[in-house]
Amino acid sequence: MRIGILTSGGDCPGINATIRGVCKTAIHHYGMEVIGIHSGFQGLFEKDVEVLTEKSLSGLLIQGGTILGTSRDKPFKKKGMPADIDKPAIIAQNIQELGIDCVVCIGGNGTQKTAAKFAAMGVNIISLPKTIDNDIWGTELTFGFDSAVTIATEAIDRLHTTASSHKRVMVIEVMGHKAGWIALYSGMAGGGDVILIPEIPYDIKRVGETILNRVKKGKPYSIVVVAEGIKTDGKKRVAEYIAQEIEFETGIETRETVLGYTQRGGSPTSFDRNLATRMGGHATELVANRQFGRMVALVDGKITSLPLNEVAGKLKLVPEDHDLIIQGKRLGVSFG
Numbered sequence: 001m002r003i004g005i006l007t008s009g010g011d012c013p014g015i016n017a018t019i020r021g022v023c024k025t026a027i028h029h030y031g032m033e034v035i036g037i038h039s040g041f042q043g044l045f046e047k048d049v050e051v052l053t054e055k056s057l058s059g060l061l062i063q064g065g066t067i068l069g070t071s072r073d074k075p076f077k078k079k080g081m082p083a084d085i086d087k088p089a090i091i092a093q094n095i096q097e098l099g100i101d102c103v104v105c106i107g108g109n110g111t112q113k114t115a116a117k118f119a120a121m122g123v124n125i126i127s128l129p130k131t132i133d134n135d136i137w138g139t140e141l142t143f144g145f146d147s148a149v150t151i152a153t154e155a156i157d158r159l160h161t162t163a164s165s166h167k168r169v170m171v172i173e174v175m176g177h178k179a180g181w182i183a184l185y186s187g188m189a190g191g192g193d194v195i196l197i198p199e200i201p202y203d204i205k206r207v208g209e210t211i212l213n214r215v216k217k218g219k220p221y222s223i224v225v226v227a228e229g230i231k232t233d234g235k236k237r238v239a240e241y242i243a244q245e246i247e248f249e250t251g252i253e254t255r256e257t258v259l260g261y262t263q264r265g266g267s268p269t270s271f272d273r274n275l276a277t278r279m280g281g282h283a284t285e286l287v288a289n290r291q292f293g294r295m296v297a298l299v300d301g302k303i304t305s306l307p308l309n310e311v312a313g314k315l316k317l318v319p320e321d322h323d324l325i326i327q328g329k330r331l332g333v334s335f336g
């Protein structure tokens, strides 16, 4: 068989480890051929591909980003496309012409939607859940999440020194899109005093009271971790808005930090490397068994797969009864 592999959506740690997992298993274990597709679905449209060999798959385990390049191209979006160009049909035709028996796509929520649409057209496709946001429905974890949490936690650790030395409130904004997974996990691991996530509405006055209560208890500094997806009264700069509001409510000098793209760059953690390897190998097994139209997932700690049409279009948000929230509240962490 010949596999075509592509990466789509934002880059994140663990993509290359997954490419390695899929392709090395394909070559070594199943004797398949592997074609790397450049820049996501756009590469399938333009037939921008390369043959992947054992040599090109060397050294990938620790590398950040994606060796194939990525894009947020959405082939089913009609906007901006000339009316006479049927992009999905051209892509399906190109897949045939390239002799690809199955496309393996590594991506986030948008990619799962696109993959489900191609599956519905009869294209042989398998997907893998990649994102630092951990917001893909149907899988307990996505690769990239643990690495992003590790980087964000280290950043929070480093903010504690300025917070305590200057008796300031330090606000840090982390990514996560509409979900609060990164803020919750890094905030709790980094000892955040206030953690604001989109899933739990907050009251800025209550946040101010929490910070002032800490001062009364002899702790004149606080760490506030905010997810980029929280509501901010229409203001775009989340951390800046929250910092200004806190300073207004408390009168305490408050500074903000936006972690940004450093949290999705660089080498994956050992956890993400192994998750990527397990998920990648499973994806190739699905191809070998001709079980198409499925997304690889982690369920009850085991690698399995789910039908793409069940996964696509759904978001996995933090439940309000998440154990870290329950235990955090018992320790005195405020969730707004």
Ligand code: F6P
Pocket (backbone or CB within 6 Å): 010, 108, 131, 132, 133, 175, 176, 177, 228, 264
């Ligand atoms: O989905 C991953 C993510 O990093 C989100 O956390 C963030 O909102 C978004 O991508 C940023 O996207 P872009 O790379 O297009 O700026």
